[in-house]
Amino acid sequence: MNLQVLQEIFIKQITQFEIDDDFLKQLTPSLSLSPEQQVAVYQNNVRGALQSCLAQIYPVCCTILGEGYFKQLAKGYIQHHPSRHSNLNDYGKAFAEFVLQQCQKRPELAEFGYLSDLVKLEWRYHQVYYAKSSPPFDFEEFTHLTERQQAHSTFQLAPCFQFMASDYPILSIFQMNQVSTTKKHEAVLLKAENVGVFRKQNRIEVFELEPSALNALNLIQAGSTLQAIVQAKLDDYLPQFIQQGWIVGTEK
C-alpha cells in the first residue's frame, strides 16, 4: 500500500469511524495494542477532540443538558460531520440543525423546544468572538456621494456584530446559564426574544433587540438600499446602528 492510499484509508477510518481490513493488514501488533486497538485509539482521539471543541463553542447547551448527555449528542453529530477545516474554529456550524432534528426524534428532548435557537445564539457568539474588527463608518465618504448615489447605497454590517430572531426567551435562558450569573433562579417569562451580539473592544455584549430594530437589521442584511429602508420607515435606526458600530460601511 503506497503512502497516499495508506493516509487516505487511515483518515477515513478515524473520521468516519469504520474499520478497513486492508488497512489492518498494514499494521503489526505493538507491545500492548492489536491493530484494531491501534485504530480505535485514533478514533477516540478524533472524537474526543471534536467533543471538546463542541463543548467549548456551546457551553450553555452543555450546562443545560449535562456534560454526559451533551457528549452523547455531540458523538452523534461528529459521526455524520467530520471536520473539513484545518481551523477548529470553523467546526460545529451545523450543530443547531442537528439539534433541531434530535429534538424531534428523541422524546427526552421534547421539552427543549428552544434548544436549537440557543445553539444558534451560541454559534453567533462564537463567530463574534473570532470575527475581525472593522474601522468605523466613513461619514466623509458618504457625504461626498450624490443624493441619488446615497439613495441607492446598501449598508455593511460589522463581522463582529450578529443578530437573530427567536420565538423563545432565548436571551434570558442564555444569561441565566452563564457561570458568572446572578440571575440563576429568576423565572423566565415566556416571551419571544430577538438577540444581538456585538464585540466592543475586548468585551462581547449580548442584548435584546426590539422587533422594529430586528426588521431594520433584516433589511440591511438582505442588501436593501437606503431608499427601501426609508420607504419601510426604518431609517431612524441607521444613525443609531452606525454609532454603535454595527454598520461599518456602504456599497454603492
Next chain:
Amino acid sequence: MSSLSQIKRPISGVGIGLRSQHIQEILTALPNTLPNIGWLELLADNHLSEGGLDVTQLDAIAEYYPLTLHCVGMSLASVEPLDQDYCRRIKQLAKRVNAAWISEHLCFSAALGLYSHDLLPIPYNQHTLAHCVQRILHIQDLLGERLLVENVSSYMTFENSEMSEIEFINALAEQADCDLLVDVNNIYVNQLNHGLDGKAYIDQLPLARIKEIHLAGYQQQDNFVLDAHNNPVSKPVWQLYQRLIEKRLAIPTLIEWDNDIPPLQVLLGEAEKAHQIMKNGVVQ
C-alpha cells in the same frame, strides 16, 4: 514597527505553553513577567483568526515575552498538496508576534479534505523519508527559515517501516537541514507503548540540531499510555531529560499542559524543576 522590534528575541531557559485559562493572570501581572519564565510558546493554530479578543491580548503579551510558535496544521508528512495559505498565515503570525522560531510535528493530520486534528503517525521507510524531506524543504522556503520538527507519540506500528524512529529523524534532519524539537515525554510514551529504548534514543540524537525540548505528562489507560498532556511530568521523563541536558546544557525547555489545565502556579512549579535540572543537573 521599528526595525529593532523585528530582531528576533533570544529564547533561553524554561518556558511554558500559553493557554487561554492563564492569559488574564499573565496580562494582569504585566509589565512584570512570571518568575523564571524565559519565554512563552503559542499554539499557533489557536491564533490564526483575523480578529477577536485573543488578538489584542496576544499583542500585549508579545511586547513583554519572547514567543515561539508551535503548529499542528502543516501536516508535514501528508501526501496532499501543501496548504500554502496556512503556511502564509503562520508566517504572518510569526512576524506579528516576532516569534523566535516555528515548530511542527513529524506526522500528518489531513487527507481527502478530512481533518483529524490529531498527530497521525507514518511508516518509517525510504519512501516516506524522501517525501518528508521534500515537503520540509518546501515549507522552509515558504517560511524563509528553518523549521523545528518534533517527534510524536504513536499508537500504531506499520508493517512497512524499515528503520527506527531515531534513524528516520537523523536522516530527515540531515537531508532537510531542519532543526529539532525533542519531546522527551513522547520518547517515553513510545518506550512504554512500543518498547523503544529511550536512553539509546537520547544518545543517538543529533545534539547540534536540537533547539527546544518539550516536557509533558502522560495518562495511563487500560493497556497503553496516552500522551494526554494532562499530568505533571513523570519521574522517568525527568530522568531522560537530565540525560539529554547533561550532553548539552541549556537547551530551551518548555512545559506543555493541554488538558485538565491546572492553576498557573502548578506549571510554574514544573518549570522550576526543569530550571533546577538545567542549573544543577539533578532530578529532584
